[in-house]
Amino acid sequence: MSNPPLDAGLVTRLRRMLGEEGLLTGEAALRVYECDGYTLEKARPSLVLLPATTQEMSRSVELLHKAGIAFVPRGAGTGVSGGCLPADIPVMIGTSRMQRIRRVDIDNRRVEVEAGVVNLDVTRLVESDGLHYAPDPSSQAACTIGGNVAENSGGPHTLKYGVTVNHLLGLELVLPDGEVLQLSREAGSGGFDLAGVVTGSEGTLGIITSATLALVKTPQAVATMLAVFPGVLEASRAVSAIIAAGLVPAALEMMDALVIEAVEAAYGFGFPADAGAVLIIELDGLAAALDEQCVQVTEACNEQGASEIRRADDPRERALLWKSRKRAFGAMGRLSPSYCTQDGVVPRSALPQIVERIGEIGRRYKLRIANIMHAGDGNIHPLLLYDENDPEEVARVLDAGRDILLACLELGGSVTGEHGIGIEKTELMPASFGPATLAAMADLREVFNPRALCNPHKILPSDRHCVEVTRPRPRGGG
Amino acid sequence: MDTGLPCIHCGLCLHSCPTYRELGSEADSPRGRIYLMEAIEAGEQEFDAPARAHLEGCLSCKACETACPSGVDFSARMDKFRPRLAAAHRLAPGRRAALLVTRFPLLLKIAARTARLLDLLGLERLRRLLPGLGLMPGRKRKLRASGLTIGSPGKRSSGLRVALLQGCVGNAVAPGITRDAREVLERNGIAVVDVAGQGCCGALYAHSGDRERAAELASHNVRLLDAAGLDHVVTTVAGCGAFMREYDSLLAHDNLLSGAAQRLAGATRDVSELLVEAGFDPPMHPLTDIGPVAYHDACHLLHGCSVAEQPRIITRAAVGREPLELAESELCCGSAGSYNLEQPSMAARLGRRKAAALGASEASVLAVGNVGCILQIEMHARRAGIDAELLHPVELLARAYREGPSPAAASSRLSKIRRR
Numbered sequence: 001m002s003n004p005p006l007d008a009g010l011v012t013r014l015r016r017m018l019g020e021e022g023l024l025t026g027e028a029a030l031r032v033y034e035c036d037g038y039t040l041e042k043a044r045p046s047l048v049l050l051p052a053t054t055q056e057m058s059r060s061v062e063l064l065h066k067a068g069i070a071f072v073p074r075g076a077g078t079g080v081s082g083g084c085l086p087a088d089i090p091v092m093i094g095t096s097r098m099q100r101i102r103r104v105d106i107d108n109r110r111v112e113v114e115a116g117v118v119n120l121d122v123t124r125l126v127e128s129d130g131l132h133y134a135p136d137p138s139s140q141a142a143c144t145i146g147g148n149v150a151e152n153s154g155g156p157h158t159l160k161y162g163v164t165v166n167h168l169l170g171l172e173l174v175l176p177d178g179e180v181l182q183l184s185r186e187a188g189s190g191g192f193d194l195a196g197v198v199t200g201s202e203g204t205l206g207i208i209t210s211a212t213l214a215l216v217k218t219p220q221a222v223a224t225m226l227a228v229f230p231g232v233l234e235a236s237r238a239v240s241a242i243i244a245a246g247l248v249p250a251a252l253e254m255m256d257a258l259v260i261e262a263v264e265a266a267y268g269f270g271f272p273a274d275a276g277a278v279l280i281i282e283l284d285g286l287a288a289a290l291d292e293q294c295v296q297v298t299e300a301c302n303e304q305g306a307s308e309i310r311r312a313d314d315p316r317e318r319a320l321l322w323k324s325r326k327r328a329f330g331a332m333g334r335l336s337p338s339y340c341t342q343d344g345v346v347p348r349s350a351l352p353q354i355v356e357r358i359g360e361i362g363r364r365y366k367l368r369i370a371n372i373m374h375a376g377d378g379n380i381h382p383l384l385l386y387d388e389n390d391p392e393e394v395a396r397v398l399d400a401g402r403d404i405l406l407a408c409l410e411l412g413g414s415v416t417g418e419h420g421i422g423i424e425k426t427e428l429m430p431a432s433f434g435p436a437t438l439a440a441m442a443d444l445r446e447v448f449n450p451r452a453l454c455n456p457h458k459i460l461p462s463d464r465h466c467v468e469v470t471r472p473r474p475r476g477g478g
Numbered sequence: 479m480d481t482g483l484p485c486i487h488c489g490l491c492l493h494s495c496p497t498y499r500e501l502g503s504e505a506d507s508p509r510g511r512i513y514l515m516e517a518i519e520a521g522e523q524e525f526d527a528p529a530r531a532h533l534e535g536c537l538s539c540k541a542c543e544t545a546c547p548s549g550v551d552f553s554a555r556m557d558k559f560r561p562r563l564a565a566a567h568r569l570a571p572g573r574r575a576a577l578l579v580t581r582f583p584l585l586l587k588i589a590a591r592t593a594r595l596l597d598l599l600g601l602e603r604l605r606r607l608l609p610g611l612g613l614m615p616g617r618k619r620k621l622r623a624s625g626l627t628i629g630s631p632g633k634r635s636s637g638l639r640v641a642l643l644q645g646c647v648g649n650a651v652a653p654g655i656t657r658d659a660r661e662v663l664e665r666n667g668i669a670v671v672d673v674a675g676q677g678c679c680g681a682l683y684a685h686s687g688d689r690e691r692a693a694e695l696a697s698h699n700v701r702l703l704d705a706a707g708l709d710h711v712v713t714t715v716a717g718c719g720a721f722m723r724e725y726d727s728l729l730a731h732d733n734l735l736s737g738a739a740q741r742l743a744g745a746t747r748d749v750s751e752l753l754v755e756a757g758f759d760p761p762m763h764p765l766t767d768i769g770p771v772a773y774h775d776a777c778h779l780l781h782g783c784s785v786a787e788q789p790r791i792i793t794r795a796a797v798g799r800e801p802l803e804l805a806e807s808e809l810c811c812g813s814a815g816s817y818n819l820e821q822p823s824m825a826a827r828l829g830r831r832k833a834a835a836l837g838a839s840e841a842s843v844l845a846v847g848n849v850g851c852i853l854q855i856e857m858h859a860r861r862a863g864i865d866a867e868l869l870h871p872v873e874l875l876a877r878a879y880r881e882g883p884s885p886a887a888a889s890s891r892l893s894k895i896r897r898r
Binding site (some may be wrong): 021024026027028029030031032033035036037039048050076077078094096097116118121139141142143266327328329330331332333334337338339 | 483484486487488489490491492493494498501502503504505507509510513514517523524526528529531532545546547548549550
């Protein structure tokens with residue numbers, strides 16, 4: 001489905017300001033913007049703008065606002081909840097050309113970068129100074145800081161270090177009418193924490209053009225361990241046992257047998273073939289303390305029936321282990337032509353129950369479901385495998401995904417840990433929040449985005465949800 | 479042709495793609511190109527001029543394949559599509575010129591000598607701005623063999639017999655690299671056999687969508703080299719090496735040659751790869767006095783052959799210290815086979831970007847394992863007024879073998895230090 005064409009005069013004005021490379025039109029250029037990493041629904045924008053500066057961004061937004069035309073921001077399009085789906089939104093505004101590093105302040109451990117700078121490049125910028133940017137989503141080699149702030153992204157290391165908002169010192173925000181706000185939240189700023197409010201708002205309150213980020217000292221030493229278990233239940237219990245022992249691992253990740261099969265095919269790390277589940281446990285801090293902590297982890301895992309525990313001391317082995325984990329989503333392509341990544345949260349103690357529930361749901365809907373979990377903070381990522389050429393199976397995937405998230409709510413959790421609500425989960429919002437809370441959220445949005453021109457129909461349920469659900473198409477592979 | 483696993487649209491390839499990094503437009507990214515090709519194949523997208531432009535913009539640098547978590551074979555998809563691109567319109571003049579040169583390497587020799595003459599007349603800055611001639615190597619790169627042979631023949635024979643691929647373009651423009659590779663191999667007890675009559679490896683044709691002609695050229699080389707009874711075929715040009723490793727799939731349906739093609743694909747080695755594999759003598763006197771040295775990954779070595787460590791080992795041995803890394807080292811310089819002739823504007827943008835990274839590194843020598851990159855980066859460095867010397871790692875090693883510091887050199891170095 002396409003959006004209607006735009007007024008030619010407006011397009012000409014925008015082109016004059018942004019230049020040929022800053023404004024994309026035509027089917028060939030626009031087609032790929034139909035969806036992001038969430039491919040179940042598609043809608044094509046009529047125009048994509050790629051401003052290169054805050055001023056260009058602000059002017060573009062102002063012109064669109066005056067003309068009453070809706071727009072949606074997009075970073076690198078690595079999101080997986082359809083947060084930048086241009087459904088009933090004619091114009092998409094990308095931040096890919098906003099690439100400047102505005103300030104590197106090593107003494108005060110902070111950097112200011114524009115929205116289009118890639119997450120991993122922030123760490124590359126400062127790693128020679130013994131610092132890094134802690135939030136490390138699996139897509140960190142491609143996803144951008146603007147998108148990270150909009151989604152309040154996490155990553156495996158959030159267990160100890162927290163998510164994006166815990167590392168955010170300030171924002172530059174273009175409001176939906178084009179006005180530019182500088183929002184500081186450094187200690188002693190006073191006033192309301194508007195940058196905090198904007199974080200995680202998925203592009204519904206304005207467009208982020210730059211962010212000031214706090215840097216973290218890179219730990220003196222790191223120990224990465226791999227523990228192998230006969231099944232997910234034993235591994236889940238070990239997670240609770242490790243935390244109960246008083247340890248705060250930097251990361252505590254779980255992969256089940258199906259995921260192990262896929263990553264082994266892709267990267268050949270050498271996981272045992274009969275592993276029912278593995279935990280990746282990373283400890284960091286002072287070198288002197290790590291050996292003792294490793295012993296504690298080993299004891300906790302052994303008590304829960306671990307069949308093998310090893311420590312990856314060689315940096316190369318450690319890197320390969322993390323590559324296996326961080327690229328596990330992509331590796332699923334080796335097991336199935338398509339898959340849907342779900343994202344839910346349960347209290348850590350309820351991990352064994354949710355694992356059982358996911359198993360039941362898989363059997364009920366006759367689907368293969370693989371499990372990756374940021375187990376330390378109860379964030380689950382069931383991967384529902386399917387073939388998009390089978391519409392009946394697609395329907396079962398959607399139903400099963402919803403049932404899993406409802407099970408998360410029943411167990412006292414939530415419907416998203418880090419992927420956001422986007423367009424995918426708006427219908428689950430009433431199950432997650434009471435009417436008064438939802439109304440307060442709607443009121444907040446109204447303040448920033450009164451005409452609902454900036455990324456409408458996202459997060460909060462809306463009656464205008466008109467997109468094309470993906471239809472089967474022959475695959476290029478073969 | 480097997481085009482591998484499906485693209486899941488995750489976008490992890492975006493930041494690895496040089497054209498996306500320059501333009502920020504996703505139709506100019508690997509994900510966008512795959513999406514376009516699939517839509518064209520499905521009849522949903524017209525194969526019009528804009529669609530062609532997005533696809534022709536691809537450098538075939540394979541960086542996206544390294545980035546892809548799903549194992550999508552992007553090159554195979556692109557190669558499958560290239561005949562359609564070629565059929566849609568006549569080949570760009572640049573590519574036709576490049577293909578012509580593969581048949582008549584003499585043209586290149588003439589161009590290289592003309593360039594040298596202009597440089598001797600003090601016209602290098604001007605010459606660097608010319609199309610074609612601007613790419614020819616500079617005065618620092620000697621065209622003829624220096625006549626020196628490398629110091630004491632080192633260790634016992636390795637028992638290996640190899641041939642050097644006489645890369646058509648590489649050998650004509652920078653014969654010094656082939657010469658140095660030969661001397662370095664022999665110095666390390668590896669016998670280098672002359673196999674006369676070798677032709678172009680065929681990569682340029684395959685990348686132009688002419689797989690038939692590429693297969694013809696490959697067949698010729700396979701017959702010739704397989705009959706020579708070699709342990710390895712050694713390349714100094716990354717693109718040729720990467721393509722020869724694909725000879726097995728290129729000739730898989732040739733009943734007569736498929737076995738030999740498979741053997742040759744398996745026996746192909748980059749010169750640095752073989753030296754590290756077979757073991758080489760570290761030079762007695764590494765080149766410690768040549769200023770900061772950086773190493774740059776050639777795409778077809780890094781992404782095409784997964785050869786990253788070995789050229790760094792060679793460089794480190796030659797210069798006696800860890801080579802510096804350039805910022806964005808994994809990003810293509812814009813040379814990309816004949817890309818710099820066909821898509822001069824994007825190639826120049828990437829060339830300038832690489833030259834800027836070189837300038838920022840403050841290296842006075844940049845080691846690169848591919849002659850195409852050497853020429854491209856040298857041209858853009860000179861245009862930007864950066865005087866760094868560009869050398870193949872094997873040239874650095876050869877120089878270190880040859881130039882143990884003579885007493886005179888040692889004293890001049892001392893005087894430099896005193897002057898400071």
